[in-house]
Amino acid sequence: MTRTMEPAEVANRFNDCINRRDLAGLADLMTPDHVFTDAVGATVPGKAACVEAWRGFFEQFPDYRNTFTEMISRGDIAIAVGYSTCAVPELHGPALWTATVREHQVAHWRVYSDTPEVRAELGIRGLARD
Secondary structure (H helix, E strand, O other): OOOOOOHHHHHHHHHHHHHHOOHHHHHHOEEEEEEEEOOOOOEEEOHHHHHHHHHHHHHHOOOOEEEEEEEEEEOOEEEEEEEEEOOOHHHOEEEEEEEEEEOOEEEEEEEEEOOHHHHHHHOOOOOOOO
8 A cells, every 4th residue: 555645745855855956856756747936936847847947956056955944734735934055145045835746746846935925825824934
């Protein structure tokens, strides 16, 4: 019998792959129709395009890491609160993430700026930064 993974567990595994710069691991955790959305709303559609985007990102920002301080699951969505570390100031600091999970894989990975407006939109008032 296959163990069911909660969205938060899948999101943590995905983030672990980001932090290790593990493209094969990321690809294994992406649905074929995976979509990435960055903090300004730009999207990369499709698994192959996302793997290549991560490849370029890892080459350009080798010190980039995400740390999750809190994680909640709502249905098929995991919401992470935390921060990124990177020598590039625009990529360093508080952030929020969502992972829409389908069949133990991430269908949509989204990064948000950690603002009161985004927290309200995600319904995460009362967590660490409030």
